[in-house]
Amino acid sequence: MSKRHGSYGFDAPWALTGLILGALVLAGLAAASFALDILAAGLAFLFGALYTLASAASHLYTTRRGRFAVWAEELGRLRGDERLLDLGCGRGAVLLLAAERLEQGRATGVDLWRTQGQSGDAEPVTRANAEAEGVSERVELVTGDLRDLPFGDAAFDAVVSSLAVHDIPAAEGREQAVREAYRVLRPGGLLLIADFQHTADYEETLRGLGVVDVRRRDAGWRFWHGGPWFRTTFVEARKPAG
């Protein structure tokens, strides 16, 4: 993976802030317990503080480095001439990694630019990141809803998404987003969705659409947001060819 020049913010900033504050509070309680000679409580709070700190470190590593490394490997399979769509591209972490590989292709990112899933999410920020990575001429940014994509059928050779579909609160909405991803994908094209929730539902939706070449797999420790209980799963599918 090449060095990143853009500014990509933090995934789930509220979770990271909560973990850091939690570790500080627990450390304070441990210090107070030791000062009052309550050894058992002090040790318990200290263990809690270290555990929470380790979770914060895992989250920070994933959001700043791990997810980029994992996606760079996944995108290594692109030929370089594809039309690729990134669903919920945010500040462009995946979109711009893809654009680097698409020397003869095009990378389109669609988003509603909400900030609760990622800090500082805004189209001008993503545009500036595309400039910073030197790929802006291959990148198109579109404001649109994943549940009603503003693209024609079979418009893309590859559709990817990272930690975006779960942001849609209702199950019907998430199902609609997966249906839309499938609709805009050309026959034979690749669909790759990374998420930490609902991935079994995405697979079921795709099977219901007649996709047999679909599987789920763990994205590994580099994509943990705080520990193994908050892991990321890839749903990978090939749209049946014609």
Ligand SMILES: C[S@@+](CC[C@H](N)C(=O)[O-])C[C@H]1O[C@@H](n2cnc3c(N)ncnc32)[C@H](O)[C@@H]1O
């Ligand atoms: C956690 S961020 C992930 C951003 C980016 N994929 C990444 O990995 O850095 C989730 C993104 O999904 C977008 N999003 C959530 N619901 C959406 C919807 N219904 N339509 C379009 N974008 C949506 C949010 O605006 C946000 O940018």
